Amino acid sequence: MTQLVSRAEGVRFDELALATRNHGMQLEGMRYDITPIGMHYLLIHFDIPEIDPSSWRLRITGCVKRGLELSLDDIRSRPATTIPVTLECAGNGRTAMDPRNVGQPWGLEAISTAAWTGTALVGILDDCGIRDEAVEVVFTGADRGIQDDVEHNYQRSLSIRECRRPEVLLAYEMNGGALPPQHGFPLRLLVPGWYGMTSVKWLRNIEVVDRPFTGFQQAVNYRYQRDEADPGVPVSRIRVRALMIPPGMPDNPSRRRTVDAGAVVLRGRAWCGTSPVVRVEVGVDGVWHDARLNREPAEFAWCSWSYTWDARPGAHRLSCRATDADGNVQPAEQIWNRLGLGNNLIQEVPVTVR
Amino acid sequence: MTQLVSRAEGVRFDELALATRNHGMQLEGMRYDITPIGMHYLLIHFDIPEIDPSSWRLRITGCVKRGLELSLDDIRSRPATTIPVTLECAGNGRTAMDPRNVGQPWGLEAISTAAWTGTALVGILDDCGIRDEAVEVVFTGADRGIQDDVEHNYQRSLSIRECRRPEVLLAYEMNGGALPPQHGFPLRLLVPGWYGMTSVKWLRNIEVVDRPFTGFQQAVNYRYQRDEADPGVPVSRIRVRALMIPPGMPDNPSRRRTVDAGAVVLRGRAWCGTSPVVRVEVGVDGVWHDARLNREPAEFAWCSWSYTWDARPGAHRLSCRATDADGNVQPAEQIWNRLGLGNNLIQEVPVTVR
Numbered sequence: 001m002t003q004l005v006s007r008a009e010g011v012r013f014d015e016l017a018l019a020t021r022n023h024g025m026q027l028e029g030m031r032y033d034i035t036p037i038g039m040h041y042l043l044i045h046f047d048i049p050e051i052d053p054s055s056w057r058l059r060i061t062g063c064v065k066r067g068l069e070l071s072l073d074d075i076r077s078r079p080a081t082t083i084p085v086t087l088e089c090a091g092n093g094r095t096a097m098d099p100r101n102v103g104q105p106w107g108l109e110a111i112s113t114a115a116w117t118g119t120a121l122v123g124i125l126d127d128c129g130i131r132d133e134a135v136e137v138v139f140t141g142a143d144r145g146i147q148d149d150v151e152h153n154y155q156r157s158l159s160i161r162e163c164r165r166p167e168v169l170l171a172y173e174m175n176g177g178a179l180p181p182q183h184g185f186p187l188r189l190l191v192p193g194w195y196g197m198t199s200v201k202w203l204r205n206i207e208v209v210d211r212p213f214t215g216f217q218q219a220v221n222y223r224y225q226r227d228e229a230d231p232g233v234p235v236s237r238i239r240v241r242a243l244m245i246p247p248g249m250p251d252n253p254s255r256r257r258t259v260d261a262g263a264v265v266l267r268g269r270a271w272c273g274t275s276p277v278v279r280v281e282v283g284v285d286g287v288w289h290d291a292r293l294n295r296e297p298a299e300f301a302w303c304s305w306s307y308t309w310d311a312r313p314g315a316h317r318l319s320c321r322a323t324d325a326d327g328n329v330q331p332a333e334q335i336w337n338r339l340g341l342g343n344n345l346i347q348e349v350p351v352t353v354r
Numbered sequence: 355m356t357q358l359v360s361r362a363e364g365v366r367f368d369e370l371a372l373a374t375r376n377h378g379m380q381l382e383g384m385r386y387d388i389t390p391i392g393m394h395y396l397l398i399h400f401d402i403p404e405i406d407p408s409s410w411r412l413r414i415t416g417c418v419k420r421g422l423e424l425s426l427d428d429i430r431s432r433p434a435t436t437i438p439v440t441l442e443c444a445g446n447g448r449t450a451m452d453p454r455n456v457g458q459p460w461g462l463e464a465i466s467t468a469a470w471t472g473t474a475l476v477g478i479l480d481d482c483g484i485r486d487e488a489v490e491v492v493f494t495g496a497d498r499g500i501q502d503d504v505e506h507n508y509q510r511s512l513s514i515r516e517c518r519r520p521e522v523l524l525a526y527e528m529n530g531g532a533l534p535p536q537h538g539f540p541l542r543l544l545v546p547g548w549y550g551m552t553s554v555k556w557l558r559n560i561e562v563v564d565r566p567f568t569g570f571q572q573a574v575n576y577r578y579q580r581d582e583a584d585p586g587v588p589v590s591r592i593r594v595r596a597l598m599i600p601p602g603m604p605d606n607p608s609r610r611r612t613v614d615a616g617a618v619v620l621r622g623r624a625w626c627g628t629s630p631v632v633r634v635e636v637g638v639d640g641v642w643h644d645a646r647l648n649r650e651p652a653e654f655a656w657c658s659w660s661y662t663w664d665a666r667p668g669a670h671r672l673s674c675r676a677t678d679a680d681g682n683v684q685p686a687e688q689i690w691n692r693l694g695l696g697n698n699l700i701q702e703v704p705v706t707v708r
Contacts, residue, residue, distance in 0.1 A: 014607045016449065019370055020461055021609075023377030026536065028401045038392030038534045045606050047382050095370065102607050107374055146605045146612060177531075180392045182380065251500040252399050253368045253456050258500060 015105040024109025030245050030269045033113065033301070034084060037175050040112040042182055043089050043104055045154050045217075046145030049202050053186045058170075062138075062208035065129030072186050075170060078119040083167060083192065084301035086113040086271045090195035090222060090235045094340035101339055108243055108347055111271075113301050116190050118171030122164050125208070130160065133210040137163050139189050142202040150216045156200050157213035158191065167192045167300065170203065192300035193237050193273035195342065197222050225338040232337070238273030239344040241330060242280045242305065242322035246349050257351040264311045266291075268320055269302040275325035282307040283319035283346070291320070311353045318349040369459040378463025384599050384623045387467070387655075388438060391529050394466040396536055397443050397458055399508050399571075400499030403556050407540045412524075416492075416562035419483030426540050429524060432473040437521060437546065438655035440467040440625045444549035444576060444589045448694035455693055462597055462701055465625075467655050470544050472525030476518050479562070484514060487564040491517050493543050496556040504570045510554050511567035512545065521546045521654065524557065546654035547591050547627035549696065551576050579692040586691070592627030593698040595684060596634045596659065596676035600703050611705040618665045620645075622674055623656040629679035636661040637673035637700070645674070665707045672703040 022043045029039045053072050060068040089110035091103060104110075125137070141154040162168065169190040172179060179185040184201030191198040197217065213219070218234070225232030245267050248259030270277040270293070280291040291307040309318075321330040334345040376397050383393045407426050414422040443464035445457060458464075479491070495508040516522065523544040526533060533539040538555030545552040551571065567573070572588070579586030599621050602613030624631040624647070634645040645661040663672075675684040688699040 013449070014609070016370065016373055016459055017461055017609050018607055019373035020378045020459070020463055021380050023396075024374045026375050026398070026402055028404075029535075031404055032535075036534050036536070038394070039536055040392070042377075044380070046604050048380055050382075050385055095367070104607075105370055105374070107371055109374055145603045147607075151603075151612075180390050181383075181386075182390070182393055249499045249505075250400050253372055253458075253501075255368070255371050258505075 014102050018104050022104055024106060025112045027109055027243060028245050029112070030243060031267065033304075034115050034175060035112040037177065037180065040114055040174070040183065041087075041089060041110045043110065043196060044143065044182065045147065046143045048181050049142040051142060051186060051202060056186055056204070058187060058203060058206065060124060060128050060206045060208075063131040063134040063210050064208050065131060066127075068124065068128050070124070072172065075119060075187065076172060078123060080117055080119055081169065082115055082117040082173075083169070084113055084115050084298045085190060085192045086111065086238075086300060086302045087196045087199065088238050088241070088271070090197050090341045091339070093343045093345055096334065096343070096345055097336050097340040103339065111243065114174045115176065116169060116171040117173035117176070118169035118190060120166055121168045121170055121189070122166060124170065125163060128208075130208055134160055134208045135211060136160065136209050136213055138207045138209055138213045138215070139200040139203060140205040140207070141200045142204050147216060148220065150220070152216050154200060155213070155215045155217060156198055157209070157215075157218055158198065162191070195235055195238055195273075197235065221339070222341065223339070224341060227338055230338070235341050238271065239342055240270070240272035240274075240277060240322050240324040240328050241344040242268055242270035242277075242320040243347050244268040244282070244318065244320045244349055246351075247318070248351060257349065259311050259351045259353045261311050261313050261353050264309045266307045266309050266318065268305055270305055270322040271302040272322065272324040277303055277322050278325050279323040280305040281321050282309070283321070284309060285317055313353050316351050316353060318351060319346050321346045368456050372458050376458055378460060379466045381463055381597060382599050383466070384597065385621065387658075388469050388529060389466040391531065391534065394468055394528070394537065395441075395443060395464045397464065397550060398497065398536065399501065400497045402535050403496040405496060405540060405556060410540055410558070412541060412557060412560065414478060414482050414560045414562075417485040417488040417564050418562050419485060420481075422478065422482050424478070426526065429473055429541065430526060432477060434471055434473055435523065436469055436471040436527075437523070438467055438469050438652045439544060439546045440465065440654060440656045441550045441553065442592050442595070442625070444551055444695045445693070447697045447699055450688065450697070450699055451690050451694040457693065465597065468528050469530065470523060470525040471527035471530070472523035472544060474520055475522045475524055475543070476520060478524065479517060482562075484562055488514055488562045489565060490514065490563050490567055492561045492563055492567045492569070493554040493557060494559040494561070495554045496558050501570060502574065504574070506570050508554060509567070509569045509571060510552055511563070511569075511572055512552065516545070549589055549592055549627075551589065575693070576695065577693070578695060581692055584692070589695050592625065593696055594624070594626035594628075594631060594676050594678040594682050595698040596622055596624035596631075596674045597701050598622040598636070598672065598674045598703055600705075601672070602705060611703065613665050613705045613707045615665050615667050615707050618663045620661045620663050620672065622659055624659055624676040625656040626676070626678040628682075631657055631676050632679050633677040634659040635675050636663070637671075637675070638663060639671055642675075667707050670705050670707060672705060673700050675700045
């Protein structure tokens with residue numbers, strides 16, 4: 001995490017290798033309420049583990065009255081829920097930071113919405129009986145590797161209170177089919193409202209613990225820090241953001257957009273993990289206009305918005321910004337933290353109208 | 355296509371934006387005979403088009419006795435075949451070229467195998483009746499954009515002879531489900547044995563023509579050229595190549611591998627679009643050993659191979675190379691063409707054994 005790269009130097013090959021493995025959702029994917037399978041963004045810290053579902057077991061251990069060992073059939077036979085949930089990578093938008101640490105070099109495409117099916121985590125925890133001294137629950141994935149010289153399985157913890165939220169799932173289906181290997185087959189944690197790092201994939205162990213978890217991905221990574229010396233505070237819920245489907249057609253390879261003059265319906269999505277989105281505005285050459293926002297009944301899924309723009313020939317700069325029910329609005333200038341996490345800088349889409 | 359980038363400068367942001375949109379298959383995906391949905395590599399020149407399948411029609415026009423207009427139901431009611439086919443992007447491995455033109459910056463992961471279902475193209479052409487003056491067939495996709503200042507829909511042509519191969523399909527299913535939007539929904543051409551640029555996605559028109567097609571993606575792009583002045587020759591069938599699943603576990607973000615000492619089963623795949631793969635060798639620190647090759651009955655799908663390596667502590671350099679039935683073997687040094695197409699340079703995987 002000590003490698004720095006600046007825009008003047010271009011992009012490091014390490015970043016490029018990550019970009020090719022871990023893909024975003026093409027922004028035109030925002031046209032779908034539910035992101036089609038395979039378009040959902042993906043961030044894998046290490047390799048995709050190879051798991052035999054017939055011998056796989058989930059173990060629940062630690063500060064519980066009765067430990068449990070569950071097969072996939074056991075989990076599938078429990079009460080099931082399907083909910084649409086928008087996930088966003090905590091590093092989304094990171095390439096706007098300059099200079100930045102070498103890490104997953106997202107533009108703005110690390111955002112997607114799937115229909116997740118699973119069983120409530122709280123039901124399983126209640127069956128085990130959480131003991132009074134418990135303070136957190138640690139989730140361990142089967143994926144293992146080295147980061148900052150620390151060898152570890154990917155692990156994250158959640159407070160008991162968060163684990164008791166009824167919408168926190170152990171998910172085994174995505175968009176009505178089995179989880180694909182790259183999304184955590186056979187089972188993953190799903191924590192609606194939080195950035196994606198919390199939703200541990202390839203889950204194999206749940207341990208209830210009596211003190212705060214200090215593993216790498218909790219205590220070192222995924223923290224809002226000023227600098228390396230700052231212990232920082234943990235990244236948690238998704239900050240308010242709106243994105244636009246870039247209108248018109250692209251150039252290859254620059255992706256610059258050309259739009260035909262006339263009425264252009266600009267469309268996009270907006271989401272927030274802490275409170276509902278209440279307003280989306282579209283900026284045209286720096287002037288803001290209210291978009292039409294379609295509030296969705298699904299609490300944890302993005303909403304759609306649209307705005308009809310009278311496009312006149314010439315070069316224009318489009319943007320969009322969302323406001324949540326607590327009055328938070330996306331910033332025009334980002335105050336960056338050390339790892340470029342949780343940013344929600346306003347998107348800018350330069351276009352040429354002809 | 356005139357922007358050059360050299361390794362010393364790092365990677366251009368244009369390349370990074372393409373890398374994040376168009377993803378490869380994580381190389382550990384070679385463990386699956388059929389690449390799971392969503393892991394299949396993807397190269398989209400422009401945007402993913404939005405297509406309403408109920409109003410979509412395929413038109414067959416040009417030098418035919420009877421033009422045809424077919425709905426998706428019409429196509430699905432025709433005789434169907436399912437075949438496993440390995441596709442590779444013609445630009446796979448391009449980042450090993452230095453300097454190179456700005457384009458899709460693949461490492462080695464633009465390779466996948468899907469089970470494709472569709473109906474034979476030749477059946478539809480025979481129903482239309484190809485007229486004697488016909489020389490080629492032009493396939494037009496719904497995707498449109500600008501490349502090298504040329505605005506066009508993505509289009510490619512094939513000779514009548516190639517179109518008559520029974521395994522050339524109009525495919526509407528991938529791995530048993532409807533084509534995902536990003537892979538060409540509702541219908542794509544599938545030309546087994548050829549690099550992926552031939553298998554036109556979002557197909558909407560098939561035109562039988564009486565002279566060679568000179569569209570951008572045929573006459574300008576996808577050609578083996580020495581330099582910009584050289585008209586070159588068209589890229590066609592896939593050259594022989596073997597790849598290895600990088601063993602051990604990765605570092606994040608460098609992807610460097612650490613392997614435990616002892617017997618390590620190295621596994622991978624090999625394929626060729628012109629003749630069968632007859633030999634795969636594994637290189638350990640420059641010494642070649644024959645791998646065990648499992649010849650597949652499927653003519654157009656990759657074969658698996660394995661080699662058990664006695665890994666001793668220290669730094670090692672692993673590689674693999676394949677030979678086809680015509681005696682072609684992968685090169686240790688690549689002679690690059692202008693656009694870095696059709697290369698099959700030997701893969702090298704540096705590892706540290708502990």
